[in-house]
Amino acid sequence: MTEVVPRLAEVEADVQGLVEAHMETLLGVRFLASEYSTGPLHGGRIDSLGLDENGSPVIVEYKRGVDAGVINQGLFYLSWLLDHRDEFERLVRDRLGATAASQVLWSGPRVVCVAGDFTRYDVHAVREHRRSIDLVRYRLFGSDLLALETVAAVSGGVQMARRARPWSGAQAAGVQGGAMGELAGAVDEVLLGLGAGVNRVERKTYRAYQRLRNFACVCPPQRAKLLVYLKVNPADVTLVPGFTRDVSGLGHHGTGDLEVQLRTPRDVERARELFRASYAA
Known part of the structure; x- marks a missing residue:
């Protein structure tokens, strides 16, 4: 050597x-x-x-x-x-x-x-x-x-509040206080907790989590699911219908070629390794 x-x-x-x-x-x-x-x-x-x-x-x-x-x-x-x-x-x-x-x-x-x-x-x-x-x-x-x-x-000169601000707009109407709103809060805690220096950026159509570059983008909660886009190569993942999807050729809000669909707290646990892989990429 x-x-x-x-x-x-x-x-x-x-x-x-x-x-x-x-x-x-x-x-x-x-x-x-x-x-x-x-x-x-x-x-x-x-x-x-x-x-x-x-x-x-x-x-x-x-x-x-x-x-x-x-x-x-x-x-x-x-x-x-x-x-x-x-x-x-x-x-x-x-x-x-x-x-x-x-x-x-x-x-x-x-x-x-x-x-x-x-x-x-x-x-x-x-x-x-x-x-x-x-x-x-x-x-x-x-x-x-x-x-x-x-x-x-x-970000903004002070460490960001650990709790995200409520989603706004028609896409989040009726779900902020329900199960999907709680699911979005759980995802926020997981992504911010991946390591030091994670910043959260609010846009109208998504919430980005970045460490110099975006590593995750979370769209406003829908009535039955929450969409997260990650900087993970879909070819390196065993795609599971209804959970993970290759969107490299599709238009969507935020950045990332792997779409993760979350419906329950168990899905958040299933997605932790994917979150870590995107953070470390």
Whole structure:
């Protein structure tokens, strides 16, 4: 055996180039722009701009090693972004089309800081801010391997409440207080409890659970079942009619190619291993 020694990039631009070239695979974010100028009055350039799977704007800032300023730099640009929503939506329209621009989710803009490492003070700092911030440590191994590790992930600047807000809309009418509503609450507890750094994002048509990328999407309860979509390859699962289904070629809300149909608490227990597999993917 030969040890593959981890190393940092030679320069910050090497990390940025790798992530931008594979942003959707690595972060679940569609790439929009690199070194985006915030104009002469603001005086800055955002390393990377993107849009995540749920339509949330994403700012990505990079540092080769440890840099105490990376979090404040990201928040500085986030403040600019919130003041220039129309400009961002025009950029999305130009790059991804009018539909994506109309669905930008301004309730949850994110900052992702990718660096060689972070201090315990950095981790404490992100938990004090009322913004969504992910701290991601990178390492290069040999000439062709890249590892990303989430050091801290905070949504809205505080740890999310363990109980989900009630579903709203016609799809959930009449089921919120019944068995399906209780089932949705049980699934919420299981998914949030899979590990540290799980964030929940609310959209009108689904509730996403993410660890950098979405790993589960839960649709509003129906009268007799609850649909969950997972980032699990259906080819790796023994599909059970009425419980699991391959939806890789079908349109649906949320993200994921494996549909899990839940009708009873026993189904939630049956699905735990699938939830864990999607979380670990």
